[in-house]
Structure formats: C-alpha cells, structure tokens
Amino acid sequence: MGKLQLHHYLPAKRLREQLLSVAPLLPVGMVLAVRGEDRYLGGWGERAELLTTDDRSTLELPLTLEGIPIGRLVWHTPLEQTELIEQWARHLVTVCQGLMEVEHARRAVTSEALESFREIALLERASSVLNRSLRPREVGDALLGELTSRARTIRWGAVFLYNVDPGNYSLLNIFGEDAEPLFLAFADTPLFKGYVEGQITGILNDTRSHPLHTGGETLFRAILGLPLEAHNERVAILFLAADHVDAFVSADLKRTTALTSMAATALRNAQMFEAETQMFRAFISMMASAIDAKSPYTAGHCRRVPEIARMLTRAACESTDPPFQDFSFSEDDWETLEIATYLHDCGKVVTPEWVVDKPTKLSTNFDRIDMVELRILLMMAQEELAILKGQTGVAEVAQQKPFMDDLKFLKECNLGKEFISAENEARLRTLATFTWRDAKGEEQPLLTAEELTNLLIRRGTLNAQERQIIEDHVVHTINMLNSIPFPPRLRNVVEYAGGHHECMNGKGYPNRLTDTTLSVPARIVAIADIFEALTAPDRPYRLPYTLSKTLDIMFRMSKEGHIDPELFGLFLRSGIYQRYADHYLKPSQIDAVDIRPYLLTPLD
Amino acid sequence: MFKVVIVDDEVHIRALLEQTMEELEEEFEFEILTAANGGDGLAAIQREHPRLVFLDVMMPVMNGYDVCAAVRADSSLDETKVVMLTAKGQETDRQRGMSVGVNHFITKPFDPDEIVNLAREILGS
Numbered sequence: 012m013g014k015l016q017l018h019h020y021l022p023a024k025r026l027r028e029q030l031l032s033v034a035p036l037l038p039v040g041m042v043l044a045v046r047g048e049d050r051y052l053g054g055w056g057e058r059a060e061l062l063t064t065d066d067r068s069t070l071e072l073p074l075t076l077e078g079i080p081i082g083r084l085v086w087h088t089p090l091e092q093t094e095l096i097e098q099w100a101r102h103l104v105t106v107c108q109g110l111m112e113v114e115h116a117r118r119a120v121t122s123e124a125l126e127s128f129r130e131i132a133l134l135e136r137a138s139s140v141l142n143r144s145l146r147p148r149e150v151g152d153a154l155l156g157e158l159t160s161r162a163r164t165i166r167w168g169a170v171f172l173y174n175v176d177p178g179n180y181s182l183l184n185i186f187g188e189d190a191e192p193l194f195l196a197f198a199d200t201p202l203f204k205g206y207v208e209g210q211i212t213g214i215l216n217d218t219r220s221h222p223l224h225t226g227g228e229t230l231f232r233a234i235l236g237l238p239l240e241a242h243n244e245r246v247a248i249l250f251l252a253a254d255h256v257d258a259f260v261s262a263d264l265k266r267t268t269a270l271t272s273m274a275a276t277a278l279r280n281a282q283m284f285e286a287e288t289q290m291f292r293a294f295i296s297m298m299a300s301a302i303d304a305k306s307p308y309t310a311g312h313c314r315r316v317p318e319i320a321r322m323l324t325r326a327a328c329e330s331t332d333p334p335f336q337d338f339s340f341s342e343d344d345w346e347t348l349e350i351a352t353y354l355h356d357c358g359k360v361v362t363p364e365w366v367v368d369k370p371t372k373l374s375t376n377f378d379r380i381d382m383v384e385l386r387i388l389l390m391m392a393q394e395e396l397a398i399l400k401g402q403t404g405v406a407e408v409a410q411q412k413p414f415m416d417d418l419k420f421l422k423e424c425n426l427g428k429e430f431i432s433a434e435n436e437a438r439l440r441t442l443a444t445f446t447w448r449d450a451k452g453e454e455q456p457l458l459t460a461e462e463l464t465n466l467l468i469r470r471g472t473l474n475a476q477e478r479q480i481i482e483d484h485v486v487h488t489i490n491m492l493n494s495i496p497f498p499p500r501l502r503n504v505v506e507y508a509g510g511h512h513e514c515m516n517g518k519g520y521p522n523r524l525t526d527t528t529l530s531v532p533a534r535i536v537a538i539a540d541i542f543e544a545l546t547a548p549d550r551p552y553r554l555p556y557t558l559s560k561t562l563d564i565m566f567r568m569s570k571e572g573h574i575d576p577e578l579f580g581l582f583l584r585s586g587i588y589q590r591y592a593d594h595y596l597k598p599s600q601i602d603a604v605d606i607r608p609y610l611l612t613p614l615d
Numbered sequence: 616m617f618k619v620v621i622v623d624d625e626v627h628i629r630a631l632l633e634q635t636m637e638e639l640e641e642e643f644e645f646e647i648l649t650a651a652n653g654g655d656g657l658a659a660i661q662r663e664h665p666r667l668v669f670l671d672v673m674m675p676v677m678n679g680y681d682v683c684a685a686v687r688a689d690s691s692l693d694e695t696k697v698v699m700l701t702a703k704g705q706e707t708d709r710q711r712g713m714s715v716g717v718n719h720f721i722t723k724p725f726d727p728d729e730i731v732n733l734a735r736e737i738l739g740s
Contacts, residue, residue: 125631128726128727132725132729136726
C-alpha cells in the first residue's frame with residue numbers, strides 16, 4: 012500500500028455535505044479549512060483555501076487514519092468564543108474521522124478486489140504467454156519478459172536450467188546489462204548455492220548482510236530467487252536482481268511465485284517435447300544410416316541428399332527472381348524437409364540389395380557369370396575328352412566352338428555397359444543353344460532361359476521385374492511414411508519424400524505427378540537425389556561421373572521435362588554444385604564447368 | 616482539467632475503476648464523475664465533455680450501445696474517447712460496439728494495469 016492520502020479517504024462531496032450542515036451554526040467571520048498533506052480539500056469562510064497555521068490566531072486538530080495523522084482541520088476566529096468553537100471543530104473532526112473509516116473499509120475491499128483482478132489478468136496472460144512455445148529458451152524468455160516488463164526495480168534477471176544428470180545448472184535466459192558475466196560469476200558464490208540448496212528462498216533485500224555473503228564484490232544488492240519445480244522435481248531456478256537494497260516487496264514475491272509455478276510446468280513440457288523430438292530425430296538418423304549401410308555403394312546418400320536439398324531450398328528462399336519471390340520456409344517447413352530428405356529412400360529397407368546394387372546382368376545374390384564360366388570350362392573339358400576318344404575331329408572343335416572368345420563376349424554382355432545390337436542378340440541366342448553334360452550324363456543348356464533373358468537386357472543390368480522392384484521402393488517409402496502419424500506441422504513429409512522420382516512431364520513414378528501437382532520442395536528433393544546419385548563416387552555399375560558430365564546429364568533431364576528447369580537454373584546460378592563438389596567429391600571428379608550454355612537466361 | 620466519466624450500474628465496478636485511476640493522479644490532473652445508468656451517464660457526458668468515458672453495456676434506462684451512438688451523433692463530443700467494458704466471452708458485443716463508434720474494449724474482469732495504460736495513452740494524447 013502506498014502513502015495514505017486524505018483526499019482518498021475523505022471524498023470532496025461528502026466533506027462538502029458535512030460543512031454545509033455544520034458551518035452555518037458557526038460564528039460570523041469564522042474561517043476553517045480541511046487540508047491533506049499536500050492539498051486543500053474544502054473549507055468554510057472567506058479565502059479558506061489560503062488558511063495556514065502560520066498565523067497565531069489559527070488553531071488546528073489532526074485527522075488520523077489507523078493512528079497516523081494524514082491531514083488536519085485548521086480554523087481561525089477573531090472572536091472570544093474559543094471553547095465553543097473548539098467543540099464545534101472537535102465535532103467536525105469526529106464526523107470526518109467516521110467518514111474516513113467507512114471509506115477506508117470500502118477501499119480495502121476494493122483494493123483486495125483489484126488485486127484479484129490483477130492476479131487473474133496476470134495468470135491469464137502468463138498462461139497464454141508461457142504456453143505459446145514448446146522451446147525451453149522461449150518459455151524462459153517469456154517468464155523473464157513478463158516479470159521484468161512490469162517492475163522497474165528489477166535490473167537483472169536469469170533463468171538457470173537444472174541438468175538432472177550431472178546435477179548442475181546452466182544459464183538459459185538472461186535480462187539486463189552485462190547480465191551474462193554477472194550471473195555466471197554469481198553462480199560461483201555461496202549465495203547461489205544457498206538458493207539452489209534451499210537455505211535461502213525468495214527475497215534477500217540486502218545481500219551483503221547475509222551470513223553466506225563472503226565479501227566479494229557484487230552489483231546484486233537485492234535478490235529474489237525462486238526454484239521452478241514441476242511434480243516435485245527441480246526444473247530450473249529463477250533470479251531477479253536489483254542494484255539497491257530493499258528493492259523487493261512482498262507483492263513482487265507473490266507475483267513471481269504465481270508465474271514461476273506456471274512457468275515450471277511450461278518449461279517441463281517444453282523439455283519433454285524437446286526430448287521426444289530429439290528421440291524422433293535420432294530415430295530418423297538411425298534409419299538413414301541403416302539404409303545407407305545396407306549398400307556400400309550408396310553409403311552417405313541419405314546423409315548427402317538433405318545437405319543438397321537444404322542448400323537449394325535456402326537459395327530459393329533468398330532468391331528474388333519471379334519464380335521464387337513468394338517462396339518462403341517456416342521453421343516447421345525446414346524440419347519437414349529434413350525428415351523428408353533423411354527418409355526419402357526409407358522404402359529401400361525392403362528392397363533386396365542385390366537388386367539395388369545389381370552390378371551385372373547375371374547377378375542375383377552372386378554373379379552367375381562364374382557358373383557360366385564353369386560350364387564353358389566343363390564343355391571344353393568334355394570336348395577334349397571326346398577328341399581324345401576320337402569321337403570328333405580337332406579342326407571341327409576349333410571351328411564350331413571358340414570357347415574362350417565366347418566367354419569373353421558373354422562377360423562383356425554381362426556388364427551391361429553397351430546396348431545389345433541385333434547381331435549380339437543373335438549370337439547370345441545361338442550360345443544359349445550350346446549344351447554340356449551334367450553328372451548324370453544329361454545334356455544341359457549353356458545358358459538357362461532366365462539367364463538368357465537377363466543377358467538380353469538392352470540397357471543397364473536390370474530386367475523389367477527388377478526395375479519394378481526398384482521403382483517400388485518409393486511406394487514403400489510412401490506407405491511407410493504414411494503409417495507415421497506426423498503432427499499437422501509436419502504433414503508434408505510424405506509429399507516431399509515420396510515425390511523424388513516424379514517428373515515435371517508426368518512420366519515419373521509412382522504417381523505420375525506433374526508440374527502442376529509437384530510442390531517446390533518435392534522438386535528440390537528430386538534434384539538433390541539425382542545430383543547426389545550421379546556424382547556418387549562409388550557405384551558398382553559405372554565409374555563416378557565428373558561434375559561437368561553430371562551437369563550435362565541434368566541439363567538434358569531438365570530439357571526433357573524430367574526436373575524443374577527453374578530450380579535447375581537456380582542450382583547452377585547459386586553455385587551450389589561447386590560448393591558441394593568442393594566438399595564431397597573426389598578431386599578427380601571436379602573438372603572445369605561452363606554453366607552458361609545451360610542457363611535459360613544469361614548470367615548478370 | 617480532464618473529466619473522466621464512469622458509467623456502470625454495478626457499484627463495485629465504479630469503485631474499482633475509480634480506485635484504479637488514482638494511479639494516474641500524479642501524471643494528470645483530472646476529475647472523475649460516475650453514473651449508475653445509461654441515461655444519467657449520457658447526461659453527464661453531454662454536460663462535462665469528458666476526455667474519457669468508461670461505459671458498461673447492459674444498464675438500466677439506456678444501454679451502452681445507445682449511449683455511445685448518442686455521443687457519436689454529437690459533433691461537440693468528437694474528442695471524447697469511449698472505452699466499452701464487455702463481459703468475458705461476449706466478444707460478439709465488440710462487433711456491435713464498433714458499429715456505434717466505441718474506441719476501445721476492455722474485458723471484465725479487467726486488468727488494472729491495462730486500464731491504467733489505456734487511460735494514460737488517451738489522456739496523454
């Protein structure tokens with residue numbers, strides 16, 4: 012409660028009523044005035060407002076509240092009826108005191124109600140402010156902000172987070188000039204220890220007088236410290252400090268207590284949310300590592316694609332070019348992109364690795380070319396035996412079956428580096444008709460029907476069935492991600508991750524999306540995926556591409572409507588390819604690149 | 616000297632507002648007048664030309680909307696700012712309040728600090 016002021020307890024209107032009922036009975040010439048400490052409240056007679064006690068002919072009586080004088084009744088009279096007049100004055104004082112007491116009681120109730128209003132408002136505001144965020148730092152900032160914005164005496168403030176495991180405290184938020192070094196120094200003092208261990212709680216209005224004060228210099232002359240506890244567990248500790256003694260009053264403690272108990276719960280929730288988020292991230296990271304570890308040839312793919320996607324997204328955010336001027340990314344969007352890029356290939360966990368990495372046409376779990384080789388060797392041995400037995404002429408053998416030459420041809424076809432021409436197809440079909448004799452003496456074909464089909468693959472090493480298995484990995488990715496109940500803020504994870512094999516022209520898989528249905532982030536992931544795959548230094552089926560060759564292939568893909576030409580242009584202009592190459596590619600891959608022919612619009 | 620008029624049929628709200636406004640006594644010179652119904656309130660406003668009016672919604676004789684509409688119809692009261700006190704959860708009242716020219720809204724139970732800040736802003740402008 013502030014200073015008691017008479018005008019608050021003796022309303023002008025009430026005083027006027029009293030004066031009007033009493034004063035007419037007073038002697039003529041009488042002047043009286045009621046004064047508070049700093050103002051005139053009302054009076055009777057000529058120039059009553061100027062009446063002071065300096066004059067010898069004036070008398071006065073105090074007006075008291077709770078025994079404290081807060082004003083006076085002053086009167087002046089030229090007549091001799093002093094005793095009678097004093098009686099009237101005493102009567103007036105009694106009436107005024109009565110009015111003041113009633114008013115005092117009324118005001119006390121009103122004050123109490125106002126305090127409740129203030130408290131309700133504070134709690135309402137605090138609960139919305141403190142629960143607005145699920146990030147511990149923001150919760151701490153909200154707490155300090157709410158406390159320091161309404162109390163002028165607080166010069167510094169800090170929230171120290173309690174770390175359960177080592178059992179120590181770390182600075183989470185600070186307020187005030189030089190707060191960080193001041194609080195870090197304070198954290199080493201016995202006073203801090205006293206607060207932390209509960210020997211001191213609440214207000215310490217003169218730090219130097221406390222027994223735990225060791226005499227060191229501190230600017231904190233008064234401290235208000237409160238632990239933040241949720242479910243009886245320490246979460247953090249709050250300190251407010253002032254540079255003069257007696258800075259804190261009980262209302263500060265009351266307010267701070269109400270806020271800290273609410274902040275403790277909010278902070279606890281934020282910590283739990285953070286822990287869950289970290290666990291989820293670790294899980295995603297583990298998943299990415301697992302996919303990468305499944306095949307030594309794609310090691311790092313799931314870790315590098317996020318890097319490229321992040322770089323390209325940042326470039327899109329910063330670009331003021333028309334296609335990207337409205338493109339922006341929120342914190343939730345960044346998290347969505349991170350999860351999506353880490354998990355874009357998660358479907359590969361169900362794809363057999365011998366298909367993913369199929370290095371040659373005859374590979375299953377192993378390369379069957381070795382079996383073919385064995386069969387040929389067997390055939391040669393069987394022929395030799397036949398010659399020795401005199402069943403076949405030597406010249407005949409040399410003409411019909413140049414075994415070693417055939418083996419070389421088969422091995423080359425197996426690598427899948429070149430197209431199978433009509434001529435080579437005919438030769439493969441002929442070779443398939445050759446036979447050898449098994450242990451039972453029965454004739455077996457040199458190539459089984461399935462082996463022939465594989466060797467006839469026109470391009471690459473995958474047959475139609477295997478290609479389908481590969482393409483299915485995206486379907487698995489989508490199904491797997493759809494089974495995760497992502498919160499609304501992360502609802503786009505599936506779209507970003509599942510679209511990395513879609514094309515602008517609608518010829519991609521699995522959903523044949525088009526430039527009207529593919530989001531910008533999904534297109535970004537597709538470009539990141541292709542760039543990483545092409546530059547990957549260690550694919551079983553080919554040597555690593557150089558940077559220039561990679562960009563050349565991607566330019567073709569851009570022209571053919573495979574990838575987004577605008578994003579590809581941004582990828583080139585921003586120099587992301589170069590920064591990535593310098594960091595991740597082998598020196599032998601990094602060659603000179605001229606991007607000018609690839610750009611739709613010339614460089615500035 | 617500024618005039619401030621409080622129009623509310625609930626005596627405790629009038630008392631609470633009056634006492635809250637005391638916090639501004641040292642910054643501004645003003646006098647507070649109170650009225651317990653819309654009719655008396657409008658008469659006080661028209662007589663005193665206050666700078667600031669706290670106006671309840673549901674009141675005998677004349678409700679807050681009608682008082683405000685009458686104030687706004689009087690061009691000599693253009694300087695008068697009207698702060699309407701609405702009940703919590705009655706945010707629809709605001710639509711109607713805005714249509715009759717209310718300047719600010721405060722929800723009951725009000726935050727005393729909010730009243731002080733708002734009054735300071737109005738009296739100081």
